[in-house]
Amino acid sequence: MSTNIVWHNGKVSRTNRENLNNHKGAVLWFTGLSGSGKSTLAHAVEEQLYMQGCRTYVLDGDNVRHGLSSNLSFSEEDRKENIRRIGEVAKLMMDAGIIVMTAFISPFIKDRADVRKLMPHGDFIEIYCNASLETCEKRDVKGLYKKARAGEIKNYTGIDSPYEAPEKPDLSVNTGNISLEESVNQVMSFLENRQYIAKNDSNDSHEMPSRLRAV
Numbered sequence: 001m002s003t004n005i006v007w008h009n010g011k012v013s014r015t016n017r018e019n020l021n022n023h024k025g026a027v028l029w030f031t032g033l034s035g036s037g038k039s040t041l042a043h044a045v046e047e048q049l050y051m052q053g054c055r056t057y058v059l060d061g062d063n064v065r066h067g068l069s070s071n072l073s074f075s076e077e078d079r080k081e082n083i084r085r086i087g088e089v090a091k092l093m094m095d096a097g098i099i100v101m102t103a104f105i106s107p108f109i110k111d112r113a114d115v116r117k118l119m120p121h122g123d124f125i126e127i128y129c130n131a132s133l134e135t136c137e138k139r140d141v142k143g144l145y146k147k148a149r150a151g152e153i154k155n156y157t158g159i160d161s162p163y164e165a166p167e168k169p170d171l172s173v174n175t176g177n178i179s180l181e182e183s184v185n186q187v188m189s190f191l192e193n194r195q196y197i198a199k200n201d202s203n204d205s206h207e208m209p210s211r212l213r214a215v
């Protein structure tokens with residue numbers, strides 16, 4: 001890093017932005033095997049938050065590979081760099097007072113820990129989408145596990161590259177066995193109990209759009 005770079009502090013603080021938004025900023029880091037439901041859950045949570053008036057954004061693994069990380073391969077080194085970039089982007093968005101959701105396999109404990117260190121204490125929420133490899137392979141809508149088993153894809157997490165499950169996630173959601181609606185309710189209840197968002201007293205559970213209930 002150049003020694004000529006100096007951090008410039010603006011006049012509008014994160015607290016100012018959060019007060020404008022009427023909720024805290026946070027990073028919800030969804031991690032799990034491919035097919036564990038990370039993207040589906042992240043987008044469903046985002047829609048629920050949006051319906052409650054929250055400012056949100058989802059950083060999705062495939063989408064980021066189209067732009068920010070389009071120059072990276074799937075080698076271990078490049079996957080680490082991909083996660084580092086996402087962490088830095090998520091931190092900036094959180095500073096804007098946004099609830100940021102990231103949906104990445106992010107297979108290595110150290111990489112996730114390094115991202116957590118970037119954030120103020122309590123602002124990085126690691127959400128483990130807990131689904132077995134067998135379940136994820138059965139859901140293999142892209143056919144990637146099949147290709148990995150056949151040796152057509154190398155360094156595929158869960159097959160010939162390890163996935164290090166969180167030892168103490170902030171929240172573990174059993175996405176392999178419970179419905180999407182139940183999964184969303186768990187995340188929303190967590191955010192309410194930790195006072196990131198205001199408690200929704202209109203219902204005991206969070207009403208979801210009908211198109212999401214069947215996912």
